[in-house]
Amino acid sequence: MTVTNDQKRFMQMAIDLSEQAVDSKKGGPFGAVIIREGKIIGSSGNHVLQLTDPTAHAEIMAIRDACENMGTTDLSGCEIYSSAEPCPMCTAAVYWAGLKKIYFSNTEEESLDYGFVDKEILEELRKPPGKRKIKASRIANPSALKVFDKALKQNG
Numbered sequence: 001m002t003v004t005n006d007q008k009r010f011m012q013m014a015i016d017l018s019e020q021a022v023d024s025k026k027g028g029p030f031g032a033v034i035i036r037e038g039k040i041i042g043s044s045g046n047h048v049l050q051l052t053d054p055t056a057h058a059e060i061m062a063i064r065d066a067c068e069n070m071g072t073t074d075l076s077g078c079e080i081y082s083s084a085e086p087c088p089m090c091t092a093a094v095y096w097a098g099l100k101k102i103y104f105s106n107t108e109e110e111s112l113d114y115g116f117v118d119k120e121i122l123e124e125l126r127k128p129p130g131k132r133k134i135k136a137s138r139i140a141n142p143s144a145l146k147v148f149d150k151a152l153k154q155n156g
Contacts, residue, residue: 006038010033010040011103011105014033014058014083015031017083018046019031020045021046021058024045025049026046026047026048026049027046027048027049027050027057027058028049028116029046031058032044032058034062034066034080034099035079035080035081036066041066041075041078042062042070044061044062044064046058057087057090058083059080059082059086059094062080063080063099066078073097074098075098076100078098080094080099080101080102081103082105083105084107084110085104085107085108085118087111087116087121088121089121
């Protein structure tokens with residue numbers, strides 16, 4: 001893959017945000033920038049420590065920022081630049097938001113070398129719910145499906 005000067009610049013911005021997150025003690029060494037048609041529409045560093053929120057990863061926060069700035073939950077056509085390969089939660093959020101491309105610098109293996117447990121979480125998610133460390137059990141209730149029906153009718 002040939003990397004353009006703009007791509008290098010956007011990646012450096014994500015890396016700068018990761019360093020700011022560490023320096024400010026807001027969170028871990030992660031940053032992300034979301035681009036639409038060559039323009040930044042959202043960005044963030046990791047805010048896990050500042051917000052005492054384990055889901056406040058840089059990619060999640062950048063997606064929230066971009067959605068708020070664009071007034072939509074659909075980021076189709078956008079790209080995300082992340083200082084590290086997104087974890088399973090962040091990768092899922094990228095899919096939910098409809099982003100078309102992920103660029104990253106540090107790999108999952110490098111993150112694992114520094115104590116980030118993404119691979120272990122992914123291995124757990126691949127197991128059936130009853131075989132995971134955190135057990136999951138279904139409590140069926142027909143009212144739950146009625147809410148799905150209601151939402152489908154409202155958004156249909």
